Amino acid sequence: MARSGVQYDDVQRAVHTLLSRGDAPSVQRIREVLGTGSFTTISEHLRQWRIEREENRDQPPPQEMPEALQAMTLELWRQAQETASESLALYRHEADQRVTDALEAARESERRAEDAGQRESAVADHLAKAQIRLEEQSATLASCQAERDALGDRETKAWQRVKQLEEELTRLQVRNESLTAQHQEALAARDAEHQKHLHQEEQRNEAAEARLMSLLDDARQERHAADKQHVARQTQLEARNESLDRQLQEQRAQLADYRQQHREANWELEQRKDQDRERRQHEERLERRLEEKDEELAALKKRLLETEARLANTPLPPFVY
Template sequence: MARSGVRYEDVQRAIDALMARGEAPSVHKIREALGTGSFTTISEHLREWRRLREENRDVPPPQGMPTELQALAEALWSQAQEAANDALVHYRQEADTRVEEAHQQVAGAERRAEDAEQREAALSSRLTELDQRLDERTREQAQLQAEHDALQERLTRAQQEVETLQSRLEAARQEAREQEQAHQQALEALQTSLEQRLQQEEERNESAEARLMGLLDEARQERQAAEKAHAGREQRLERQLEDVRAQHKAREQELSEAQQARHEAERAQVTAQERETELQRQNEELAGRITERDRQLAEQAEHWQQREQQMEERLWASLEALRSEWRDARERAEDTTDSPAPEREDPA
């Protein structure tokens, strides 16, 4: 939309002034003539003026004049339009080209402005990020400085403790040297005492060794006697063991025979059970056959009874039929006897 700073009437007056001077109207010339206004607004008004001029170009001259004058006016009007069109073709093309260039420049300027805004936004974001990182680094530096101060203080205390420990170590070393001297003296006294006691122990050991040798001789004699007694006991035990082995072998033989007899008895029992089972099965089969035979006999008896009843019924029916026939024959005979004999005609 056109801005409210420059109106269409202002642009039209500037165009009329340029046309009066014989100059083709353009955006730059109109801008110079007006001294104000944006190129976009002037370009829109210029396009509107051209559109209206194109619409009014083919309007015929007013009617109501003489024919010759009207024809002359129409001819002049056509010539004027052709001359104006020929004169304005170049300016129109140039104006359109400049307007298009202006539009392209405006679009380029807008793109550059957008790029600049984007770069500005990116730079602003980058600056904000750098500020944040700077704040973080500042905080980290402050934290590191605090840690450094704490470590320095701890180092000072540690150095003081080391000095204290060194002094205590020196005192402990001095005390250890004194204790070592006292210990050496005590060791020398103890060694002297031990040597004396060792000599006394050696003397006592010699007497104890003599007594020990006597005890060893007695122990050897007792051992020999014990070995002899042990050998006799071993011989007796071996004989007893042989007797036990013989008894065990006899018991094993008896046990084997008993197991064999038990196996035979078990086999006989199994055979008897199998025989009993077979007999039971045969008895059951025989009982089934007897039951089936009884059923068949009952069915046959019932069948013969039914046939006997049927034959009896048929016999009675035949007898009744014979009786009926006999009565009929008798009645016919009686009728024949009661009726008179027919008269014979004289053959002459």
């Protein structure tokens, strides 16, 4: 609060006195003019005078001032007006330049945003096409997997057929061995029976040699009949042996056919294996292509994220009212 000793009017008159001298008003000079007053009070009145001067800066000075002071004040007021006009023009020029720069920056930002939007649209289209190609390749891979499963089933069936043929071949070999054993047994039995018959004949001949001398002709006839029987039986055995040989040849021919079928089955199995290897190579190529597409898709996603990050970090132009 200002002291009651120094009033605002006193400070105002001291300020006018200083201005008439051409001095700038200050607290110290005002106190020197007044010869009294505290610095706080003078400072408060001087601040109030400056506020009023700012509010009335566009108004001409009052006419009741002395003529010399009035002329000087008018000159100072005119100079202040010119300086203010020049400053205002310069400020307006700078403001217009800043507005122009801001508009150009805004247009550049808009162009960049449009370019970014176009790039984003192109990336989205490329991403959609890549997704379509990925779906097509997924369908192709699923078809290849189904074909592989079908080939696997056919391979399993082929292996089962091979096993069946091997089992049949084993049965035929066992049967052939059984027939061969029977033939050998029949030959051995025939020889044993022949030897037995000869032994019996020799015993009968030795025992009845003396007694049968008189019956030599009868014995010769019996021997001739026995020889005929032996020949007939031997003929039967040989015919049976030939029949067994023919059966053995037929079994061997069947065995050769089964072996040929086994070789053909093995050849077909090798063909299936070659096809399976080719199919696996095709699947590996498809998998590599899928991995390349996944890497390309990941790169596109990364570029899209970087584009979004750049768009998010792009400063927006200031609002112009």
